[in-house]
Amino acid sequence: MVRYKSVEQILKIMRNIDQIRNIGIIAHVDHGKTTLTDSLLAAAGIISEKLAGEILALDYLNVEQQRGITVKAANISLYYEFEGKPYVINLIDTPGHVDFSGKVSRSLRVLDGAIVVVDAVEGVMTQTETVLRQALEERVRPLLFINKIDRLIKELRMTPKEIQDRFVQIIKDINNLIDTYGEPGFKEKWRLDPVKGQIAFGSAKDRIGLTIPYSQRKGIKISDLISAYEKGREVVEDLQKKIPLHEVLLEMVIKHVPNPREAQAYRIPKIWRGPLDSEIAKAMISADPDGPTVYLINDMRHDPHAGLVATGRVLSGWLEEGKELYLVNAKTVQRVLQTSLYMGPFREPADKIYAGNIAAVLGLDRARSGETAVDPSLKEMMVPFEKISYISEPVVTIAVEPRTPSELTKMVDALKKLIIEDPNLVLKINEETGEYLLSGMGQVHLEVALTLLKENFGVEVKTSTPLIIYRETIRGSSPVLEGKSPNKHNRLYISVEPLNEETIRLIATGEVSEDQDPRERAKILRDKAGWDYDEARRIWAIDENINVFVDRTSGIQYLREVRDTIIQGFRLAMREGPLAMEPVRGVKVILHDAVIHEDPAHRGPAQLYPATRNPIYAGMLMSKPTLLEPIQKVDIKIPIDYMGEVTAILTRKRGRILEVHELYGNWIRIISEIPIAESMDLAQQLRGATSGRALWGTEFSRWMPVPENMLPELIAAIRTRKGLKPEPPKPDDFLGP
Numbered sequence: 176m177v178r179y180k181s182v183e184q185i186l187k188i189m190r191n192i193d194q195i196r197n198i199g200i201i202a203h204v205d206h207g208k209t210t211l212t213d214s215l216l217a218a219a220g221i222i223s224e225k226l227a228g229e230i231l232a233l234d235y236l237n238v239e240q241q242r243g244i245t246v247k248a249a250n251i252s253l254y255y256e257f258e259g260k261p262y263v264i265n266l267i268d269t270p271g272h273v274d275f276s277g278k279v280s281r282s283l284r285v286l287d288g289a290i291v292v293v294d295a296v297e298g299v300m301t302q303t304e305t306v307l308r309q310a311l312e313e314r315v316r317p318l319l320f321i322n323k324i325d326r327l328i329k330e331l332r333m334t335p336k337e338i339q340d341r342f343v344q345i346i347k348d349i350n351n352l353i354d355t356y357g358e359p360g361f362k363e364k365w366r367l368d369p370v371k372g373q374i375a376f377g378s379a380k381d382r383i384g385l386t387i388p389y390s391q392r393k394g395i396k397i398s399d400l401i402s403a404y405e406k407g408r409e410v411v412e413d414l415q416k417k418i419p420l421h422e423v424l425l426e427m428v429i430k431h432v433p434n435p436r437e438a439q440a441y442r443i444p445k446i447w448r449g450p451l452d453s454e455i456a457k458a459m460i461s462a463d464p465d466g467p468t469v470y471l472i473n474d475m476r477h478d479p480h481a482g483l484v485a486t487g488r489v490l491s492g493w494l495e496e497g498k499e500l501y502l503v504n505a506k507t508v509q510r511v512l513q514t515s516l517y518m519g520p521f522r523e524p525a526d527k528i529y530a531g532n533i534a535a536v537l538g539l540d541r542a543r544s545g546e547t548a549v550d551p552s553l554k555e556m557m558v559p560f561e562k563i564s565y566i567s568e569p570v571v572t573i574a575v576e577p578r579t580p581s582e583l584t585k586m587v588d589a590l591k592k593l594i595i596e597d598p599n600l601v602l603k604i605n606e607e608t609g610e611y612l613l614s615g616m617g618q619v620h621l622e623v624a625l626t627l628l629k630e631n632f633g634v635e636v637k638t639s640t641p642l643i644i645y646r647e648t649i650r651g652s653s654p655v656l657e658g659k660s661p662n663k664h665n666r667l668y669i670s671v672e673p674l675n676e677e678t679i680r681l682i683a684t685g686e687v688s689e690d691q692d693p694r695e696r697a698k699i700l701r702d703k704a705g706w707d708y709d710e711a712r713r714i715w716a717i718d719e720n721i722n723v724f725v726d727r728t729s730g731i732q733y734l735r736e737v738r739d740t741i742i743q744g745f746r747l748a749m750r751e752g753p754l755a756m757e758p759v760r761g762v763k764v765i766l767h768d769a770v771i772h773e774d775p776a777h778r779g780p781a782q783l784y785p786a787t788r789n790p791i792y793a794g795m796l797m798s799k800p801t802l803l804e805p806i807q808k809v810d811i812k813i814p815i816d817y818m819g820e821v822t823a824i825l826t827r828k829r830g831r832i833l834e835v836h837e838l839y840g841n842w843i844r845i846i847s848e849i850p851i852a853e854s855m856d857l858a859q860q861l862r863g864a865t866s867g868r869a870l871w872g873t874e875f876s877r878w879m880p881v882p883e884n885m886l887p888e889l890i891a892a893i894r895t896r897k898g899l900k901p902e903p904p905k906p907d908d909f910l911g912p
Contacts (some may be wrong), residue, residue, distance in 0.1 A: 178194065179292055185254055185466045185516065192436045192462050192531045196428050197488070199267040199282050201310060202292035203872055207322040211292055211379040212268040214420045215253060233845040250486065250517035250533060254761070255425050262429055265533045279306055280472045280598030281544055283313040283637035284446065284560075285488035285533055288432030291319050291349065292379075296326045298838070299348040301810035301872035307349070308356045311365075312684075314442045318427055319349055319367050319374045325381065328404040335398055335687045346374060361441075367452050373431050375401075375423050381411055384420035386427055393418055421575055425858055435531030436462040439490065448691065449558035455549075458491040464529040468492030470500065471560055472539070479514075479631065484539040485548075486533070492550065493529045494536060500548040503559045505541045508551055512538030542801035544577060544598050561756055562685055569614035570602045570805040570875070574639035576611065582634060587611065589632035594625055614644060616875075618855065632747040643852045645893070646720070646878055647752030649673050652795030657909065660782035664772035667741070667786045671794035674723060674761045677704040682721045689717040715766075716742045722749045722762045732779070733771035740780050741766070751791040754800050754903050755893040760878060761803075764791055793906040800903075802886060803853045803878040808833075811861065812870040815841045820864040828853035829882075 176586055183413040188194050200208045253264040267282045270551060283289065289310045293299060310317055321342060327333045333341065350366050357365055367373045369387050376397060377384025383400070390396055395418055404411040426472055450459070458466030472487035498511045515522035515535040528534040536881045539548060549557045577586040590613065594600045601614040628634045659666055681687040681704060687696055697711035715738065716724040723745035724745045728734060745764055754757040772778045809830070813821055822845070830849035838844055850858070854873070861869045881889055891901035 184855075185252055185263055186527070188254070188261050189532050190464060190529050192464070193434050193472060194260065194262045195435055195531045196288065196432050197265045197286045197435060197438075197531075197533060198288045198290060198428055199279075199286045199310075199315070199431055200292060201279060201283075201289045201306040203294070203297070203300040203306075205346075206292045206294040206297065206300075206303070207379045208292050209268055211290070211320065211322065211420070211424075212251075212263065212266065214379055215264075215424070216251065216723045217268065236790075243735060250535075252516045252533075253425075255429075257429050263532070264424075264425060264428060267533075272820075280309055280313075283310055283315050284473045285315075286313065286315050287435060287438035287442070288316040288318060288428060290428070291317050292322050293345055293349070294326075295321050295324045295345070295376075296331065297812065298341075298345055299352070299869050300812075300870070301874050303349075304352055305874050306533055307352050311353065311356045311358070311361070314358070314361065314438075314445050316365060316432055316438075317349075317353065317367070318431055319346070320379075320384070320424065321345055321374065322379050323377045324376055324400065325378045325404050328401055335401055338397070338401065342369075371431075372427055375420075375427055377418075377420050377423065378388065379420065381415065382420045383411070383414050383418050385418055386423055389418070389426065409609060412773035417766060432772060439531075443490070446561045447558065448561060453556070455491070455553060455557060462530040463491050464493060466491040466509070466530070467550040467553055468494065468498065468500065468548075469550075469553075469557075470494060470534070470536070472542050472546040472548060473544060473593050475542060475544055476691075476768065477596055477631070480701070481537055483537075483542075483595065485536045485539045485542050486517070486547075486769045487536075487548075488533050489528055489530050491530050493527050494534050495527045498552055500539065500540065501551045501554045501557075502542050503547040503549060503557050504543070505546065507541055509539050509541055509548075510534055559690065562688060569599060569616060570644050571617055571621060572612050572614040572642045572644050573782050574610040574642075575613050575625075575636045575893070578635045578637055585632070586628070586634045586636060589628055589634045592632070593627060597624070610639075617851075641855065642896075645755065645757045645805075645881070645889075647754045647757050647795070647800060649795050649798035650805055650880075651797075651799050652800040653798045656790035656793050658786040658788075658790035659911065660778070660786040662777055662782055664777045665737075665782055665786050666767060666770040667790060668768040669787070669790040670765050670767065671791060671798055672763050673764070673798075674721070674763050675704060676725070679708070679721050679761050682717060683724075687717070696705055716745060718746050718749045720758045720760045722759055722764065724764045724766070726766050728766055728768055731769045731771065733773060734769055736775070737771055737783055738780055740778075740783045741787050743780065744784040745911040747784060748788040748791045752800075753796055753909070754802065755890050756897055756899065757802065757893065762795065789909040789911070792904075796904065796906045796909075802889060804847045804881050806876045806879045807851050807854060807873045808849050808876040809845075809847050809849055809854075809857070810845070810872045811845045812838065812842055812871065813845070813865050814868060815843050817865045817868070818843060818845070821845060821861065821869065824857075824860050824864055825849060828857065850879075 190816060200212055202208045251266050253266055255262045255264055256820065267286060291303065291307055293303060327338050327341060346367060346369065353362050353366055372386040372388040375384045375386045385397065403414050439462045441458065449456060455467065459469055463814050469491040470487050470489055472485045474486040476484045476486065478484050494511060495516045496511055496513055499508050500511060501508050513524060514528050515524050518533055522535050541872035542548060545562060547557060547559050577583055590602050594602055599616055603612045613621060615624060624637060628636060649671060650673060653670050655668050655670045657666055657668055678700065682697065687699055693712050697708050700711040701708045710725055713726045714723055715726050724742060749759040810822060825832065825847050828849045830847050832845060832847045834846040836844040861871060890903055895901050
């Protein structure tokens with residue numbers, strides 16, 4: 176049974192890796208993740224069983240309680256005894272709303288298994304697919320819980336045969352996704368089989384559940400569940416004692432989620448690019464509690480009393496108060512002031528936390544999400560972990576200013592703290608207007624950020640209408656152009672051309688990255704994207720918006736000394752393109768030749784930044800420049816009677832219908848794409864057109880060129896908003912005499 180134990184008793188078990196499980200709960204929004212977590216907390220004695228499913232204990236922020244969605248990923252450590260053996264279950268409840276998918280990505284980095292929760296009525300939705308894909312990309316083992324089966328009985332009044340068919344369809348949909356997104360060697364082993372107990376059925380709200388093996392052991396069948404709901408509340412409550420949901424799920428987790436040692440053996444080669452025959456790799460792969468300390472930080476949180484709290488997984492060695500750790504990315508040593516376990520919003524101090532566990536640490540305030548903290552003895556040899564790839568990126572922007580002008584400094588300080596907690600928020604200053612621009616994944620993301628700004632930091636702000644961030648790109652190639660430094664002593668000869676789609680995909684998914692070994696990166700680009708191997712080895716930089724700088728020069732004097740300055744000039748040019756000062760995407764910049772002055776005083780940033788930027792801008796303007804707009808996938812389930820109204824809404828919003836499927840009863844599923852710029856009132860229109868019966872989900876799909884007939888007007892509008900002349904510049908404006 177589950178029993179709430181003190182931290183000291185939990186820590187005794189944490190040393191034994193075979194008795195640890197690290198799991199997350201992932202799902203589409205409103206499918207019941209946090210209600211399910213409540214059931215597990217109630218069983219552990221952490222919250223009242225009467226309140227489980229109602230208080231949503233891990234939704235501890237006011238904004239979460241008000242909106243009914245999980246915003247932060249909440250952690251907790253549970254003690255569970257199974258077949259006479261104690262276990263520690265380190266559990267993370269993750270957000271379901273698409274705007275917070277970045278937090279899901281960061282949580283999955285420290286997990287080994289995930290319970291995918293699916294609403295039995297709504298079935299597999301867009302965000303279900305997204306979070307499952309994220310889990311498989313991180314080599315996190317999925318299990319399935321089909322929730323809200325009471326809705327099939329009470330709302331849809333399905334027969335036992337129809338309910339069984341519904342379960343079969345959901346299982347088939349999930350297994351198809353595992354086949355699609357799983358890696359060879361994993362998807363075969365990870366397909367879900369109900370007979371093996373890898374799928375549970377039940378109701379998180381009523382805290383009851385079954386797997387097939389559990390059902391056979393208890394002598395209670397799905398038909399008994401159906402009968403109980405038909406007979407009334409008392410019979411359902413009686414079943415809570417016979418088939419409690421926590422027993423079913425935690426048994427499933429212990430049997431089918433690997434322990435940290437088993438999981439790290441195949442996860443470390445996926446998420447770490449260092450040499451696998453090194454001592455560090457061996458310690459991490461074996462989750463050695465006596466090895467050198469390696470602590471992978473996936474989250475940073477601001478505690479108003481304690482400051483910044485690092486959350487992450489100990490992959491090797493142990494953490495304790497007073498221990499010094501080297502931060503690989505920050506390139507500094509900091510001392511651990513306290514180590515703790517998470518109990519929802521609270522932290523319980525712990526003397527030592529060993530490999531395989533998730534820990535909270537005070538003292539590492541220079542760390543950021545994705546940081547690697549290691550024993551200082553590993554300083555020279557530790558390779559950082561693979562960057563976490565996000566399925567979306569910030570595409571909606573608002574200008575913010577404090578309601579009280581004197582609070583400007585306080586607002587900026589608070590925003591910087593928010594961004595440490597949530598790296599998917601981006602803050603920029605418009606140099607022309609002095610505006611502070613906050614960008615996020617969507618409107619909900621930004622609304623929640625502003626609510627947190629008020630609740631946690633006491634800052635109220637005024638905002639502009641949400642703006643869509645576009646991307647600039649090119650569809651053709653430029654000639655080689657000369658860029659001169661202002662003092663005319665340095666000359667760079669540069670051309671630009673578009674990256675091919677496969678290169679963009681490889682960079683977007685993290686398969687190709689800037690910090691890779693150049694030979695490994697060149698081989699991937701040659702084999703998968705058709706690059707010349709020698710040119711691929713000459714890549715100097717890959718920027719965050721998927722642009723590449725290549726050096727084709729040979730034997731240029733002083734070039735090595737100014738390489739970093741030229742790269743920085745390239746990065747600055749990619750942040751704001753020439754068309755509308757929007758970020759650049761999908762451009763290859765090639766350096767063909769250079770003349771560099773011998774005196775360092777004549778070749779600093781003030782000289783080389785313009786010499787780099789100007790030929791890039793002129794080249795882009797000569798290469799069929801255009802704007803890309805963000806497109807989102809919209810997955811809608813409706814009764815067939817509303818198909819005409821819904822397709823009309825999508826068409827008016829420049830939408831494209833991709834697929835239409837028949838579902839159970841008279842319901843259909845429409846999968847479409849629409850520009851995010853057209854989606855601001857989509858929810859309101861769908862609700863109105865379907866009398867509130869539409870079920871839908873969205874996710875970022877791709878970047879697509881703005882239609883030609885809209886382009887000039889859009890460029891002029893963006894430029895005017897930024898205080899620029901409506902007409903974009905000409906190439907000659909950057910080439911000069």
